[in-house]
Amino acid sequence: GAVVSQHPSRVICKSGTSVKIECRSLDFQATTMFWYRQFPKKSLMLMATSNEGSKATYEQGVEKDKFLINHASLTLSTLTVTSAHPEDSSFYICSATVGKGLAGGRYEQYFGPGTRLTVT
Amino acid sequence: DQQVKQNSPSLSVQEGRISILNCDYTNSMFDYFLWYKKYPAEGPTFLISISSIKDKNEDGRFTVFLNKSAKHLSLHIVPSQPGDSAVYFCAATRGETSGSRLTFGEGTQLTVNP
Numbered sequence: 001g002a003v004v005s006q007h008p009s010r011v012i013c014k015s016g017t018s019v020k021i022e023c024r025s026l027d028f029q030a031t032t033m034f035w036y037r038q039f040p041k042k043s044l045m046l047m048a049t050s051n052e053g054s055k056a057t058y059e060q061g062v063e064k065d066k067f068l069i070n071h072a073s074l075t076l077s078t079l080t081v082t083s084a085h086p087e088d089s090s091f092y093i094c095s096a097t098v099g100k101g102l103a104g105g106r107y108e109q110y111f112g113p114g115t116r117l118t119v120t
Numbered sequence: 121d122q123q124v125k126q127n128s129p130s131l132s133v134q135e136g137r138i139s140i141l142n143c144d145y146t147n148s149m150f151d152y153f154l155w156y157k158k159y160p161a162e163g164p165t166f167l168i169s170i171s172s173i174k175d176k177n178e179d180g181r182f183t184v185f186l187n188k189s190a191k192h193l194s195l196h197i198v199p200s201q202p203g204d205s206a207v208y209f210c211a212a213t214r215g216e217t218s219g220s221r222l223t224f225g226e227g228t229q230l231t232v233n234p
């Protein structure tokens with residue numbers, strides 16, 4: 001159980017265009033979804049926290065008008081990178097949580113496989 | 121401000137031996153700690169966690185130790201296997217509500233040599 005998918009797995013786009021990344025929890029309803037960005041050989045940097053039906057909470061330094069997050073249902077969240085530029089090229093990962101982990105613990109986040117975005 | 125630090129970017133061990141990955145944190149409000157394993161171009165996979173009310177949690181070959189006074193935790197893998205080669209992230213969180221933010225360390229690349 002606790003499978004999270006992301007689509008697409010990799011995308012190449014031209015500078016100035018917008019790209020949408022989908023994150024789905026396949027076998028559970030996620031109360032909260034998170035979006036992360038990972039630079040090469042760096043930690044996962046939390047970009048925003050998304051709860052179904054409400055506005056996302058963005059981390060300091062993350063432009064909410066550039067990284068649009070929509071959490072339309074308990075199984076789907078989308079991240080749209082608007083007017084993408086080469087510096088937005090990165091590995092974007094989403095995660096979903098049900099609160100109490102399926103193993104009985106707390107706060108386990110289940111991660112998607114990531115999306116490699118390359119802006120040319 | 122790096123609240124969770126993994127000071128060793130890499131670790132290399134021989135198959136069958138013990139792997140010890142270390143993690144330090146600065147925020148005394150953290151009350152729950154997790155270890156994740158990550159392969160290249162994949163999302164992290166949850167491995168094991170520990171609450172601040174415990175000092176040890178064991179699951180098969182994986183054991184996590186927590187030293188609250190030192191704000192230090194470690195992950196022991198015994199015996200290490202080549203398939204364990206991956207990047208290991210420790211993460212910390214606090215609070216009682218679900219979906220609490222995780223703060224990640226920088227990761228340690230573990231290589232287990234056959």
